[in-house]
Amino acid sequence: HVQLVESGGGLVQPGGSLRLSCAASGYTYSSYCMGWFRQAPGKEREGVASIDRYGGTDYMDSVKGRFDISQDGAKNTLYLRINNLQPEDTAMYYCAAAVRTSGRMTAVQALRVGRAFYNHWGQGTQVTVS
Numbered sequence: 772h773v774q775l776v777e778s779g780g781g782l783v784q785p786g787g788s789l790r791l792s793c794a795a796s797g798y799t800y801s802s803y804c805m806g807w808f809r810q811a812p813g814k815e816r817e818g819v820a821s822i823d824r825y826g827g828t829d830y831m832d833s834v835k836g837r838f839d840i841s842q843d844g845a846k847n848t849l850y851l852r853i854n855n856l857q858p859e860d861t862a863m864y865y866c867a868a869a870v871r872t873s874g875r876m877t878a879v880q881a882l883r884v885g886r887a888f889y890n891h892w893g894q895g896t897q898v899t900v901s
Contacts, residue, residue, distance in 0.1 A: 773797045773891040775866045780896030787856050787900075793849040793866030793893055802871040804881040806889060807840060807851045809862035809898075816865065820851060821881040829882040856900045866893040 779791040791807070804823045810816040819831045820840035828840050839852040849866055867889035869876060881888045 773868060773870060775868060775891060775893035777864065777866045777893045777896040780864060780898045782899045782901065783856050785857055785900055788852070788854045789856065789898060791851040791853070791864055791866075791896060791898070793851075795847045795849060795866075795868060798868070798870050798891075802874050802876055804869045804876045804878060804888070805840075805842060805849045806867045806869075806881055807838075807849075808865045808867055808886070809860075810865070810895075811859075811862040814862075816886060818882050818885050819864075821878040822849070823876055823878045823881070827878040829878040831882070853898070856898075858900045860898060861900050863895040863897050865895045867891065 774796045776794045783789055804821055806818055806821040808816050808818050819834050820838050822828045822840045822842055830838055837854050841850045868891040869889045
């Protein structure tokens with residue numbers, strides 16, 4: 772049973788930084804991708820970054836240069852570093868995992884497909900920039 776638990780959100784002033792974490796457990800699949808999504812009030816959930824098991828990454832165009840996704844395999848933890856936070860970054864941030872028993876998945880595929888690519892989700896962590 773795959774479990775994803777996010778942490779690290781909070782209230783930050785514009786220009787500040789945060790590092791979100793997602794502790795993953797319960798899977799030993801040979802193929803996976805991980806991603807971060809965000810959902811602001813009244814808006815659709817959007818994918819902001821993805822990473823595959825080979826370290827490939829992809830980002831939504833509007834966050835490139837400010838967001839950095841990484842993973843620590845030894846700790847089974849996914850991270851999202853957000854720099855120069857802006858009020859428009861205010862949202863609930865979700866960690867997601869796509870796991871398969873076989874086949875290769877890439878970060879580019881994951882970001883392009885979006886929500887439908889993933890089959891496991893965390894509960895979210897709130898980021899407020901004000």
